[in-house]
Amino acid sequence: MDVQAKALTIAALGDSLTAGFGLPGGQSFTAVLEKELRARGRDVAVVNFGVSGDTTAGGVSRVKSVLASSPDGVILELGANDGLRGLDPAQAEANLDRIIAACKERGVPVLLMGMRTLSGMGKRYGEEFAAIYPRLAQKYGLTLYPFFLEGVAGDPALNLPDGLHPNHEGIREIVRGTLPTVEKWLDTIGK
Template identity: 55%
Template sequence: MMLGVGALFMSQAAMAAKPLTVLAYGDSLMAGYQLPPGTGFAPQLEKTLKAKGRAVTVVGAGVSGDTSTQGKARLNWVLAGMKTKPDLVILELGANDMLRGQSPATARANIDGIVKAFKAKGVRVMIAGMRASPNLGAAYVREFEALYPAVAKANGVALYPFFLDGVAAQPKLQLADGMHPNPKGVTVMVQRILPAVERELDAIR
């Protein structure tokens, strides 16, 4: 009987220690645009989580310039190329749709489709939202910014409202283009989103 209990405890410990895989899926904000190796979002998030004692691998799957349409189109190809199915995806898309003035309705449909595709494969999803530039007009801003909470609510997934929280409009935390984070900016982003990511990882455990 004692051997059985011991085996059970060992099995539980093994499950608890099983490394989790997080997929950082998005555009240039996930790709580490113009940043030195190891300073982008995925490597900084992995380093921070490991420093907190979590057995986690964060895989970067950001492509600079991707719209939500392009992000949706490459989804199956990305998953097919992964050695391990991700346990959690942080989904960040839509910024390029907005910068090009493309339809928020199209972005909403694409992001909804991506969320559903991940969920169908048993992957937990957290949406990282984006804000729209005021010069696009109040009506566009309202429709665009509303798509993220709407998709999250419809699919029952977590929402991190603004991926660039703490970095937007902060020149010292941005590259010269005024849009992308520099390494210090990424550090701020990681610290801001960390509690939400840890909640999702705990839910998986």
């Protein structure tokens, strides 16, 4: 394992899935991810910039304040609310592109967390939406985790009663799933 020599601060720019909607303190994605990374000997702080209900447009309005915190990297997890509201996938892609471009301009690496829509939005909409993330990852040469809620979406045992937000076990499953990708990405920071 290649553990970085200096402490890293990672900003997680996201929505309720990052913020830890409905969970007690210490059970959010960022808190659990930081704990797991530290258990693996990584000196990493994961700062929670998640805002419940946020869309990709909200992320555009907040990216400057995230970058003002001088993170070593940004985990970008946005789009779920765009999909839930049936917003135009082209607009969501343009917003994510603006966020990524702002990070790139500051030399801040981005780990992009992919998102999918609910099946009720229709097959075509779902396909258009899902295609946003690999396209942006290819355009900018980003590390991509294809679907943030992999193994959790649709499983009542891993979600709160609303069926949309992961419970503590769901968050732990998301961290287990994303951890190898996060670690590989961390190994590229500062090289």
